[in-house]
Amino acid sequence: MKQTAVIFSALFVLLFSSILLSQETGGAHLGVGISIDPSRIGHVNIYYAGPNSSPPPSIVNQSPILFYFIIDTNKIRIEPLFGLNTTNSENTQTYRAVSNSNYNINTDINNISAITTGLGVFYLSALSNSFNLYFGPRIYFNFVSITTENKGASVYNGQYSSSDNKTETNELDITIGLAVGAEYFPFNKFSFGGEASINYTSYGNPDVTTTNTPPSPPPSYISSSERKQYSFNTSGIFFVRWYFI
Numbered sequence: 082m083k084q085t086a087v088i089f090s091a092l093f094v095l096l097f098s099s100i101l102l103s104q105e106t107g108g109a110h111l112g113v114g115i116s117i118d119p120s121r122i123g124h125v126n127i128y129y130a131g132p133n134s135s136p137p138p139s140i141v142n143q144s145p146i147l148f149y150f151i152i153d154t155n156k157i158r159i160e161p162l163f164g165l166n167t168t169n170s171e172n173t174q175t176y177r178a179v180s181n182s183n184y185n186i187n188t189d190i191n192n193i194s195a196i197t198t199g200l201g202v203f204y205l206s207a208l209s210n211s212f213n214l215y216f217g218p219r220i221y222f223n224f225v226s227i228t229t230e231n232k233g234a235s236v237y238n239g240q241y242s243s244s245d246n247k248t249e250t251n252e253l254d255i256t257i258g259l260a261v262g263a264e265y266f267p268f269n270k271f272s273f274g275g276e277a278s279i280n281y282t283s284y285g286n287p288d289v290t291t292t293n294t295p296p297s298p299p300p301s302y303i304s305s306s307e308r309k310q311y312s313f314n315t316s317g318i319f320f321v322r323w324y325f326i
Contacts, residue, residue, distance in 0.1 A: 109154045109326070110151075110152075110153040110324050111153075111324065111325060111326040112153075112270070112322055112323055113148070113149065113150060113151065113322070113323055113325070114149035114151055114160070114320055114323070115147070115322075116147050116149065116162075116318045116320050116321075117319050118145050118147075118316065118317075118318045119318075120317075148162065148163050149322075150162075151322060156205045156206070157202070157203070157204065157205065158202070158203040158205055159200070160200065160202075160203070161198075161200050162200070162219075164198075165195075166194070167194040167195075168191070168194075171189070171191075172188070172189045173186065174186070174187050174188075175187075182236060182239075183236055183237050183238070185234075185235040186233065186234045187233050188232040188233075189231055190228070190230040190232070193225075193226070193227050194225070195223060195224070195225050197221055197223050199219060199256075201218070201260065202217050202218060203215040203217035203260070203262070204216060211265060211267070212265055212266070213263065213266075213274075214261075214262070214263050215263075216259075216260065216261045217259075217260065218257065218258065219278065220255070220256070220258075221258075222254075222255055223254040223255075223256070224252075224253055225250075225252040226251050227252075228248070228249050229247070229250075230247040230248070231244075232244070244293075244294065244295065245292075245294040246291075246292075246294075248291045249289070250289050250290075251288045252284070253285040254282060254284045254285055255282070256281065256282040258278040258279060259279055260276050260277065261278070262274055262275060262320070263275060270323060270324040270325065271324075272320075273319075273320065273321060275317065275319050276317065278315070278316055278317075279313070279314075279315050280313065280316060282311060282312045282313075282314070284308070284311065286307055286308050287308065
């Protein structure tokens with residue numbers, strides 16, 4: 082997963098550098114944008130987080146809003162994107178005996194994050210001074226990180242004991258889509274628009290690491306699992322864009 086992120090970042094830097102060079106000869110329009118995906122509002126994604134995670138962790142409203150940096154060069158639009166959603170929770174329960182000093186403290190920690198990055202490359206067609214059409218591919222990289230941890234501490238008849246069981250899960254999901262969009266300019270540098278697309282998503286195999294303190298006894302068998310999951314879907318999003326150059 083880390084190697085994929087490094088490769089993607091390097092490709093993005095090279096692409097962005099070439100675009101900046103092209104501006105010196107052909108000119109460019111730069112802007113920022115915000116999109117909202119109605120299908121993600123209230124949507125819950127369930128993720129695998131190891132065999133001991135019950136119920137499995139979920140992310141609500143995973144990046145229904147994405148941010149864009151817009152680069153228009155002649156009839157080509159380059160549109161990097163970014164979205165972020167995190168959920169962090171910690172719940173501690175304490176039990177203390179009334180008649181002696183015995184106690185038990187149990188803490189459950191759940192940290193979940195989903196970082197979405199991607200890129201769109203489109204051909205622009207201006208139907209008038211205030212109305213544009215565009216079409217082309219988009220690619221999304223969704224980096225999911227989940228940490229579930231259970232900490233325990235207790236005293237029973239004067240004997241103290243503690244435990245710490247932690248599971249870390251990392252997953253990379255990749256979506257490739259073909260999009261068609263339109264934008265209307267009520268003002269010179271400000272536009273409203275919408276976009277429809279058909280998408281293919283490949284869900285990565287989760288990388289799960291479990292750490293137990295004190296260490297668990299060695300297992301009497303070795304197990305492994307591999308998930309192969311993908312989906313096709315159609316979607317529609319709404320845009321607001323502002324061009325500052």
